[in-house]
Amino acid sequence: MKKKVYVKSYGCQMNAYDAERMADVLAPEGFIETNSAEDADLIVLNTCHIREKAAEKVYSELGRLRVMKDERTAAEGRAPTIVVAGCVAQAEGGEILRRAPAVDLVVGPQSYHNLPALLAKAKRERVVDTEFPVEDKFDHLPAPSPQKIRARGVSAFLTIQEGCDKFCTFCVVPYTRGAEISRPAAKILAEAERLAAAGVREFTVIGQNVNAYHGEGPDGRTWSLGRLLHRLADVPGIARLRYTTSHPRDMDDDLIAAHRDLQALMPYLHLPVQSGSDRILAGMNRRHTRDDYRRIIDRTRAARPDIALSSDFIVGFPGETDADFEDTLRLVRETGFASAFSFKYSPRPGTPAAEMVEQVPEDVKSARLAALQDALEEDRQKFNRAAVGRTFDVLVERKGRHAGQMAGKSPYLQAVQFDDGEVAIGDIVAVEITETGPNSLFGRRAGQAGASGTIVRAVGANAA
Numbered sequence: 001m002k003k004k005v006y007v008k009s010y011g012c013q014m015n016a017y018d019a020e021r022m023a024d025v026l027a028p029e030g031f032i033e034t035n036s037a038e039d040a041d042l043i044v045l046n047t048c049h050i051r052e053k054a055a056e057k058v059y060s061e062l063g064r065l066r067v068m069k070d071e072r073t074a075a076e077g078r079a080p081t082i083v084v085a086g087c088v089a090q091a092e093g094g095e096i097l098r099r100a101p102a103v104d105l106v107v108g109p110q111s112y113h114n115l116p117a118l119l120a121k122a123k124r125e126r127v128v129d130t131e132f133p134v135e136d137k138f139d140h141l142p143a144p145s146p147q148k149i150r151a152r153g154v155s156a157f158l159t160i161q162e163g164c165d166k167f168c169t170f171c172v173v174p175y176t177r178g179a180e181i182s183r184p185a186a187k188i189l190a191e192a193e194r195l196a197a198a199g200v201r202e203f204t205v206i207g208q209n210v211n212a213y214h215g216e217g218p219d220g221r222t223w224s225l226g227r228l229l230h231r232l233a234d235v236p237g238i239a240r241l242r243y244t245t246s247h248p249r250d251m252d253d254d255l256i257a258a259h260r261d262l263q264a265l266m267p268y269l270h271l272p273v274q275s276g277s278d279r280i281l282a283g284m285n286r287r288h289t290r291d292d293y294r295r296i297i298d299r300t301r302a303a304r305p306d307i308a309l310s311s312d313f314i315v316g317f318p319g320e321t322d323a324d325f326e327d328t329l330r331l332v333r334e335t336g337f338a339s340a341f342s343f344k345y346s347p348r349p350g351t352p353a354a355e356m357v358e359q360v361p362e363d364v365k366s367a368r369l370a371a372l373q374d375a376l377e378e379d380r381q382k383f384n385r386a387a388v389g390r391t392f393d394v395l396v397e398r399k400g401r402h403a404g405q406m407a408g409k410s411p412y413l414q415a416v417q418f419d420d421g422e423v424a425i426g427d428i429v430a431v432e433i434t435e436t437g438p439n440s441l442f443g444r445r446a447g448q449a450g451a452s453g454t455i456v457r458a459v460g461a462n463a464a
Ligand code: SAM
Pocket: 012, 050, 051, 170, 171, 172, 173, 208, 209, 245, 246, 247, 272, 273, 274, 312, 313, 314, 343, 344, 345, 346, 347, 348
């Protein structure tokens, strides 16, 4: 009989990718995926530890699951197995078993390929596995079926790099995800070809520090991200490439040139800056200045003039003064971001910044976050309003809410809705933008000709 697994993923794209891989590991064990915890035999919380709130959410969810587990044991005589995976699992390990009695298994991000064996063991005793094993987990992950790939959509994440050696003083990633490693290019390309053959049209290659990629190429040399993107653009069927998340220090010449040379590389760059103050950037151990960041943006814009920018910001890092915060606002005004993520600094146990004496009071952090988000939202809306009257190539991802409506993404990751019953999921069509909403753009098919000329179905090579 088929068993059901419910995987709930928190946090970044790396976790979204890992959640799918966990489902793939469990499929040969007879597990099918369900969207509801209530009818699942196995519940996996794939957790995030980046900010305190993210970790606390997991403990409150575990409190709810404990009640459900007790109720189902009373009503059905059996209860679901509960697994905590991801970065909270890695950081807290056995502490989770102490705080959350409903949990049967705690498994870190580097060990989930061992899930079947760990689940068998968890039938006898509660288990914690937060090792960093020597074998490459990617070698042990079964490939999903073409049907499953198709069901997951035409836009796919592809992990090329994991871990981080940068040690920004606020960040837990180097501790929870370990040292930086890059997958060999041949293995990435084999996965890319399998995904594209099943109908994937867009890859977002991901890594905690994706542009630090330095994997072994099939020629025995070390490949940069720029080099890898060129090869990925040649995978038949692939029309669009993106990459995230990058560090300013790793924006090398190859990568900037790829923005100039590869039509498939979308004109959208997520490049976290965190702060506009050199003093704070030094305290964060970012190892770049505000001017370094501006110069990288200038070079990237010179290579690809239509590029749009996105970033991450932290406000209220220890020691941040009003003047430092003003520097951040000034950077925002000078740069113009199409979108951005912004957070209040959250002290993470075990990181150097958590021990710094000049912690910023919560009310000051809140006021700065509100001011920053107002400035960023103004820019986002300005960027979206500027789309009205323009024609974009839209990758069709799904049906819209209403009959005949389709939904997809612009090159700038904007959600676009338009009416047309004839196009298919996976097509790239020219859409003239007629209106903007709070979170989407609306438009109409731009006849036979438009930004892309016609509907584009499964084209291969993309080098301009
Ligand atoms: N590797 C990326 C980089 O170098 O910027 C970021 C990875 S992190 C998963 C995503 C974002 O979370 C960071 O860019 C930062 O803005 C935010 N972040 C990380 N640690 C944080 C903390 N302790 N408090 C608040 N925000 C944090």
